[in-house]
Amino acid sequence: MEASVFEKIWMSPAPSKIIAFSWQLLYDRLPSKSNLYRRGVMLDAGNQDCMWCAANLESGTHLLLHCDFAQTVWREVCKWLHLDIIIPPNLFVLFLWFYGASSNKKVRKGFLLIWHSTLWFLWKARNVRIFKNVIKVPREIVEEIKVMSWRWSVHRLKISPCLLYEWMQLPRYCFRR
């Protein structure tokens, strides 16, 4: 299953640095607290908690998928896409679920773009919280995902571009164009 994800992961129109980020994440190479500790970078064993819930180890999968904070973002994003999400055990399963959510190639590319974008903006929100003490709520992150994925789609999807308000209201219609 993992091999097939790595094979498909570049099929998205997201900028290559965003895809490279998802790639790193799937290989568990993200500089999350638990990874830094494992590599000996962070020496304080007590400081590996997720900074959103403070109740779990900050691994990539927890931070970007299983934490209640991340789940709220995924649920909102899926509501926007008219997809009924059940939070899966890991990001590989989530990827394949997004991949399989439409048999239409254009819609599939759109879904994958959103999959990458959601991970990217969750990670960015985590970083501004840690490094700049800026606290974002899930709604703001979902907004960033919608707006930036629209910008990326205008540049990268081979479709006639939708207007931002169309993208916000009817993403699946825009993917198909």
Ligand SMILES: [Zn+2]
């Ligand atoms: Zn958490």
